[in-house]
Amino acid sequence: MSDMQTASPIEPVLVGRYPVPDGQAFLPLGARELRGIGWFWQDILETARFPAGANILLAATMDQAAQLYPLELAAADLNLVICSAEPSFFDAGRVESILRRFAPVAIVGVGAAMLEGLRAGGHDPATLFGGMTAWVWPDAYDAVAAMSGVTALRLAEVGPVIAVECARGKGAHFDGREWAIEATDSGLSVSSRLPRALAFDRMPIESPAGRVDASPCACGLSSPRILFA
Amino acid sequence: MDSRYLDERIECLPRAELEALQEARLESSLAHSLAQAPLLRETWAAAGISAADIRSAADFREKAPFIDKDSIRAFRDRNGDQSGGLSSARAPDLKGMGFTSGTTGDPTPVPRGARLPYDLTFQRELWEMGARPGDYISRVMFSFRFGISLARFINLGLKPIPFEFVPRELPRLFEASLRFRPTTLANLSNGLISAMEQELDRLKLDSKDVFASYRGAMFGGEPLGVRQRALAKEWGLELFEVTSLGDVVGAMDCRAHAGFHAWEDFALIESIDPEGTEAVADGEVGELVVSSLGKDLTAILRYRTDDLIIMDRSPCACGRTHARFKLLGRKSDQILVEGKSIMPIDVWATVQAQPECGAGLFQMIRPQREMDRLRLRVGHDPARPTGPADALAGRIEALLADGLGVRCTVEIVDDADLLKLGPPHKIPRVSKT
Numbered sequence: 001m002s003d004m005q006t007a008s009p010i011e012p013v014l015v016g017r018y019p020v021p022d023g024q025a026f027l028p029l030g031a032r033e034l035r036g037i038g039w040f041w042q043d044i045l046e047t048a049r050f051p052a053g054a055n056i057l058l059a060a061t062m063d064q065a066a067q068l069y070p071l072e073l074a075a076a077d078l079n080l081v082i083c084s085a086e087p088s089f090f091d092a093g094r095v096e097s098i099l100r101r102f103a104p105v106a107i108v109g110v111g112a113a114m115l116e117g118l119r120a121g122g123h124d125p126a127t128l129f130g131g132m133t134a135w136v137w138p139d140a141y142d143a144v145a146a147m148s149g150v151t152a153l154r155l156a157e158v159g160p161v162i163a164v165e166c167a168r169g170k171g172a173h174f175d176g177r178e179w180a181i182e183a184t185d186s187g188l189s190v191s192s193r194l195p196r197a198l199a200f201d202r203m204p205i206e207s208p209a210g211r212v213d214a215s216p217c218a219c220g221l222s223s224p225r226i227l228f229a
Numbered sequence: 230m231d232s233r234y235l236d237e238r239i240e241c242l243p244r245a246e247l248e249a250l251q252e253a254r255l256e257s258s259l260a261h262s263l264a265q266a267p268l269l270r271e272t273w274a275a276a277g278i279s280a281a282d283i284r285s286a287a288d289f290r291e292k293a294p295f296i297d298k299d300s301i302r303a304f305r306d307r308n309g310d311q312s313g314g315l316s317s318a319r320a321p322d323l324k325g326m327g328f329t330s331g332t333t334g335d336p337t338p339v340p341r342g343a344r345l346p347y348d349l350t351f352q353r354e355l356w357e358m359g360a361r362p363g364d365y366i367s368r369v370m371f372s373f374r375f376g377i378s379l380a381r382f383i384n385l386g387l388k389p390i391p392f393e394f395v396p397r398e399l400p401r402l403f404e405a406s407l408r409f410r411p412t413t414l415a416n417l418s419n420g421l422i423s424a425m426e427q428e429l430d431r432l433k434l435d436s437k438d439v440f441a442s443y444r445g446a447m448f449g450g451e452p453l454g455v456r457q458r459a460l461a462k463e464w465g466l467e468l469f470e471v472t473s474l475g476d477v478v479g480a481m482d483c484r485a486h487a488g489f490h491a492w493e494d495f496a497l498i499e500s501i502d503p504e505g506t507e508a509v510a511d512g513e514v515g516e517l518v519v520s521s522l523g524k525d526l527t528a529i530l531r532y533r534t535d536d537l538i539i540m541d542r543s544p545c546a547c548g549r550t551h552a553r554f555k556l557l558g559r560k561s562d563q564i565l566v567e568g569k570s571i572m573p574i575d576v577w578a579t580v581q582a583q584p585e586c587g588a589g590l591f592q593m594i595r596p597q598r599e600m601d602r603l604r605l606r607v608g609h610d611p612a613r614p615t616g617p618a619d620a621l622a623g624r625i626e627a628l629l630a631d632g633l634g635v636r637c638t639v640e641i642v643d644d645a646d647l648l649k650l651g652p653p654h655k656i657p658r659v660s661k662t
Binding site for chain 1 (some may be wrong): 311319320321323324325326327328335336338343365368369370371372373374375376377378379383388389390391392393394398401405408409
């Protein structure tokens with residue numbers, strides 16, 4: 001644990017992980033924090049106004065649980081059906097199968113490995129994703145944003161914070177009640193604002209780079225946004 | 230007071246009471262199952278049977294028709310019904326859709342609701358392994374089968390530490406094991422255990438220290454390899470094998486390790502003549518047939534699983550009264566070589582005993598069920614040669630000819646080539662070509 005992190009007496013209910021420059025660090029989460037991430041996802045999904053009963057393809061691996069398990073909970077509360085796959089090169093065949101058979105309205109977790117796997121299987125991602133909303137990790141965003149007929153929205157981990165674009169696509173929202181993110185000379189810094197299982201005090205984040213916009217979003221959410229560089 | 234069992238009364242219910250409970254659940258769920266599953270309605274109508282004709286479990290065993298994978302696929306193809314006619318679930322009851330491995334064709338969807346019978350029986354299995362509220366648990370799993378779905382752990386008061394089901398996560402798993410001291414792990418595969426051996430060596434870690442806190446680890450998806458069993462024992466890691474009961478619930482061996490315990494309050498199980506419809510006695514080889522006993526999103530009645538088993542309904546040393554079964558392999562994997570039955574489990578130990586073949590990767594080549602010789606494709610680690618590939622092939626051929634009494638032809642390939650054929654670290658054991 002670094003000087004910018006503090007353990008606390010809050011018992012975790014889950015130990016996830018978050019990216020650090022040399023790999024991954026453990027991210028204990030308390031019950032309140034897990035619930036909060038779920039509500040954050042619920043707010044984001046509601047901006048897209050998907051019809052009740054619609055399918056959403058969630059491409060996630062188990063280690064992404066801290067940020068993406070709450071999405072499963074949020075979808076259930078909104079009567080959306082999560083169809084499960086993994087974002088790996090190998091599981092691209094399953095992704096194609098789900099897209100073909102279950103016609104999801106959105107896909108969450110598109111990354112470069114998935115795109116490569118789809119192409120290796122003889123599929124055109126632009127055709128597969130056509131008409132859908134796609135939440136895309138940084139390593140694939142430019143490629144998906146260039147696809148005609150696909151609404152590409154950003155999805156990013158800013159250290160322990162999940163940042164997600166709403167349907168308006170004008171910057172990635174994060175939970176401003178839980179986190180303070182500030183711009184610094186070398187990038188961003190992340191601090192936690194409420195008691196949590198693992199607290200953060202000005203943890204520097206070099207990547208992804210961006211600036212914070214605290215003005216209200218046209219989607220109606222008041223949570224601040226990161227405008228990525 | 231800590232009980233050995235999570236649901237002691239049910240898990241140790243005397244057989245007569247357990248069978249009475251099954252009968253009550255069958256009666257209360259039959260109409261739901263038929264309403265839920267159009268394939269079941271179609272199959273029962275074709276057989277001229279309705280729910281009103283079933284007054285007892287004996288009636289059910291005498292009259293209820295069977296379904297199998299072929300009938301599910303045919304219904305799917307005929308009607309465009311992705312569930313194969315086994316579910317009519319929609320939101321809001323339907324919360325998610327997982328998928329089977331899909332080693333052949335499109336993966337089969339597995340609907341999930343807010344509460345799964347699988348969660349309830351899985352918690353019994355975690356408890357048997359030694360997990361208790363407040364414990365950390367290492368959760369190593371692919372997400373496509375159940376979703377991320379951590380409620381089954383959190384609702385038992387456990388604290389999951391989730392990992393992707395790939396070898397590159399192992400350093401992080403070892404770090405978590407040393408730091409958080411989890412008491413259980415779910416799940417491992419032969420491939421992951423082999424990779425653990427390499428990573429422990431590379432990182433110069435003391436395996437006994439890494440696994441010191443674990444009271445048990447689940448292993449599933451394929452038979453446990455001889456080498457992997459030995460490694461786990463050397464590390465002080467007690468493995469509990471798990472399997473599926475027709476995707477209704479799971480089944481796991483207990484600390485007595487004397488066969489998989491079926492959870493008979495959730496599933497009615499039968500052992501049926503693999504080539505016919507009559508029940509076979511305990512101790513004989515039969516095909517596992519499963520019927521769901523709850524009001525689930527997916528309903529199956531008399532589903533022929535294709536799994537060959539030996540059933541045992543005698544009381545277990547663990548105190549549980551639910552039936553146990555030994556799993557021999559898939560009926561469709563069986564090859565008859567000059568009339569002799571050969572299953573993948575019959576060649577596994579011989580292959581894995583070769584130093585180059587420690588990962589135990591192989592395929593039986595089965596263009597048809599009956600053949601005049603056994604043909605194998607065997608994976609080897611090219612970094613661990615003991616001689617030329619054709620010498621390895623000849624050695625395996627001779628050992629199998631001697632041990633199984635059948636002629637055999639072996640093709641040697643790299644392990645890496647075989648691993649490309651299936652989901653992470655699990656390969657189809659039988660191939661047509």
